[in-house]
Amino acid sequence: xxxxxxxxxxxxxxxxxxxxxxxxxxxxxxxxxxxxxxxxxxxxxxxxxxxxxxxxxxxxxxxxxxxxxxxxxxxxxxxxxxxxxxxxxxxxxxxxxxxxxxxxxxxxxxxxxxxxxxxxxxxxxxxxxxxxxxxxxxxxxxxxxxxxxxxxxxxxxxxxxxxxxxxxxxxxxxxxxxxxxxxxxxxxxxxxxxxxxxxxxxxxxxxxxxxxxxxxxxxxxxxxxxxxxxxxxxxxxxxxxxxxxxxxxxxxxxxxxxxxxxxxxxxxxxxxxxxxxxxxxxxxxxxxxxxxxxxxxxxxxxxx
Amino acid sequence: xxxxxxxxxxxxxxxxxxxxxxxxxxxxxxxxxxxxxxxxxxxxxxxxxxxxxxxxxxxxxxxxxxxxxxxxxxxxxxxxxxxxxxxxxxxxxxxxxxxxxxxxxxxxxxxxxxxxxxxxxxxxxxxxxxxxxxxxxxxxxxxxxxxxxxxxxxxxxxxxxxxxxxxxxxxxxxxxxxxxxxxxxxxxxxxxxxxxxxxxxxxxxxxxxxxxxxxxxxxxxxxxxxxxxxxxxxxxxxxxxxxxxxxxxxxxxxxxxxxxxxxxxxxxxxxxxxxxxxxxxxxxxxxxxxxxxxxxxxxxxxxxxxxxxxxxx
Numbered sequence: 001x002x003x004x005x006x007x008x009x010x011x012x013x014x015x016x017x018x019x020x021x022x023x024x025x026x027x028x029x030x031x032x033x034x035x036x037x038x039x040x041x042x043x044x045x046x047x048x049x050x051x052x053x054x055x056x057x058x059x060x061x062x063x064x065x066x067x068x069x070x071x072x073x074x075x076x077x078x079x080x081x082x083x084x085x086x087x088x089x090x091x092x093x094x095x096x097x098x099x100x101x102x103x104x105x106x107x108x109x110x111x112x113x114x115x116x117x118x119x120x121x122x123x124x125x126x127x128x129x130x131x132x133x134x135x136x137x138x139x140x141x142x143x144x145x146x147x148x149x150x151x152x153x154x155x156x157x158x159x160x161x162x163x164x165x166x167x168x169x170x171x172x173x174x175x176x177x178x179x180x181x182x183x184x185x186x187x188x189x190x191x192x193x194x195x196x197x198x199x200x201x202x203x204x205x206x207x208x209x210x211x212x213x214x215x216x217x218x219x220x221x222x223x224x225x226x227x228x229x230x231x232x233x234x235x236x237x238x239x240x241x242x243x244x245x246x247x248x249x250x251x252x253x254x255x256x257x258x259x260x261x262x263x264x265x266x267x268x269x270x271x272x273x274x275x276x277x278x279x280x281x282x283x284x285x286x287x288x289x290x291x292x293x294x295x296x297x298x299x300x301x302x303x304x
Numbered sequence: 305x306x307x308x309x310x311x312x313x314x315x316x317x318x319x320x321x322x323x324x325x326x327x328x329x330x331x332x333x334x335x336x337x338x339x340x341x342x343x344x345x346x347x348x349x350x351x352x353x354x355x356x357x358x359x360x361x362x363x364x365x366x367x368x369x370x371x372x373x374x375x376x377x378x379x380x381x382x383x384x385x386x387x388x389x390x391x392x393x394x395x396x397x398x399x400x401x402x403x404x405x406x407x408x409x410x411x412x413x414x415x416x417x418x419x420x421x422x423x424x425x426x427x428x429x430x431x432x433x434x435x436x437x438x439x440x441x442x443x444x445x446x447x448x449x450x451x452x453x454x455x456x457x458x459x460x461x462x463x464x465x466x467x468x469x470x471x472x473x474x475x476x477x478x479x480x481x482x483x484x485x486x487x488x489x490x491x492x493x494x495x496x497x498x499x500x501x502x503x504x505x506x507x508x509x510x511x512x513x514x515x516x517x518x519x520x521x522x523x524x525x526x527x528x529x530x531x532x533x534x535x536x537x538x539x540x541x542x543x544x545x546x547x548x549x550x551x552x553x554x555x556x557x558x559x560x561x562x563x564x565x566x567x568x569x570x571x572x573x574x575x576x577x578x579x580x581x582x583x584x585x586x587x588x589x590x591x592x593x594x595x596x597x598x599x600x601x602x603x604x605x606x607x608x609x610x611x612x613x614x615x616x617x
Binding site: 003004006007008010017020021023027028030031035037038052053099100103106109111115121126129130132134135153184185212215216220232234235238239268271272275279282293294 | 577
């Protein structure tokens with residue numbers, strides 16, 4: 001039974017219900033509309049868009065903006081580095097953090113509680129931006145792809161949610177494998193990890209989205225631009241006006257057809273198209289994965 | 305314990321047996337500990353640079369030790385009062401409006417009767433959380449420019465005489481920032497409250513109905529008191545982060561002309577430590593921020609313990 005049915009129905013209650021539903025519809029509109037407007041902008045002719053009043057539907061429909069940005073070299077490189085860091089970052093973190101969680105969940109192991117405490121500590125204190133930067137500089141991690149994934153292979157948060165899940169499993173199977181002489185690595189990969197699929201899925205989604213969305217570490221550690229990701233490209237188009245001119249120049253060397261295409265594109269529509277390229281994968285994927293996220297933060301909150 | 309009465313040789317052999325059983329686990333732990341030392345301990349040790357006058361490429365010798373000079377230097381900087389003000393205002397807005405908004409939204413979600421409708425609205429409200437701050441900044445830039453949607457609508461409604469480029473006007477920065485932060489995070493922040501509400505015993509409401517509570521009465525006397533521990537917990541955690549607020553948006557949307565309104569401690573540390581190369585000074589400022597944040601968590605925690613009997617640790 002719904003809770004509201006316990007109470008006698010009143011006129012004011014009904015008014016509130018209507019008000020609440022209307023409010024939710026308005027809120028939903030505000031959550032969705034900004035993305036819709038950018039989509040409309042990105043599908044509209046650039047010169048025409050400058051006339052303004054572009055709200056719900058493209059006025060002069062075109063795919064030129066997308067066609068054009070995918071012809072620029074910067075875009076394809078950025079797409080490559082974004083995908084590379086999502087894949088490498090997520091896989092390495094799951095394997096390594098999962099194994100760390102396993103080490104902390106083997107109850108007879110002398111260090112298990114210590115390891116857990118050591119990593120929990122990293123969630124609360126840290127050296128901060130500059131000491132980390134100077135140390136990475138000394139290690140030679142600046143201007144490398146490694147800096148995207150190596151500092152993240154072990155995550156205290158991941159360890160906590162996977163560890164909490166492993167604590168809930170019965171260790172009799174692992175113990176019998178151990179008596180049969182199986183090595184710990186084998187037990188982790190063959191026995192324990194397969195039982196933890198749901199929590200791995202949750203962490204995988206969170207890590208992948210985090211990698212896809214991160215830009216500050218790109219700017220900080222790979223300032224030269226050799227490893228720019230999509231987010232960084234969008235940031236450059238947003239902040240540095242010369243970045244767009246640079247991208248435009250790429251194609252002016254091309255055929256007359258491409259030059260004609262570039263002439264119809266403006267900063268506004270180009271940025272909208274880039275925003276969409278960055279956003280669409282997330283929008284397509286998140287409704288299916290949000291339940292894993294929800295599970296993840298609930299476990300994290302209980303343990304934290 | 306048995307070990308004490310046994311002979312030394314036995315203890316040793318038992319220890320050895322135990323180690324033998326665990327040796328593979330020890331072996332793998334070495335890697336975890338090595339990672340911990342490299343990526344946590346060494347940078348943590350790096351905060352000691354704040355007591356030196358560090359010059360890149362030169363060894364850190366004791367004659368470069370300057371006590372608290374780098375810390376004191378911050379307060380002599382012309383920008384210091386502005387940076388502190390902006391951090392406190394933005395953090396304060398986040399901990400007041402930004403903190404209450406998700407609680408209200410969660411309570412409103414809870415009043416929806418149709419489960420399906422609730423599910424859809426909740427899912428929609430999570431959307432902005434999943435996109436990056438770069439995307440949010442890009443959308444804001446598009447909406448708030450002088451040719452943007454906001455100006456167009458306000459002018460056509462007659463609320464403004466001429467289009468305004470909002471992001472170039474300093475005083476608009478705070479309202480823009482807090483609106484964007486709430487828009488991005490509100491749906492997601494309701495999750496913990498919703499799971500707390502889901503955990504409330506249904507019998508409480510039935511008993512409340514017998515006692516003649518109306519719908520508002522149930523919210524006031526049952527729902528809110530039941531989720532109070534969650535609220536306090538999140539408040540304490542939020543207090544610890546109050547000084548860490550919003551450097552991403554500030555770096556993305558802040559313009560040199562509006563710096564007086566958006567420069568916060570984190571962006572200041574970035575500017576001095578990375579762009580201007582004053583590492584020791586920047587580390588000192590960052591360290592002060594972290595220490596104050598830690599102190600605030602402990603203070604809030606003990607206050608919460610005293611007045612409500614609730615605490616984080």
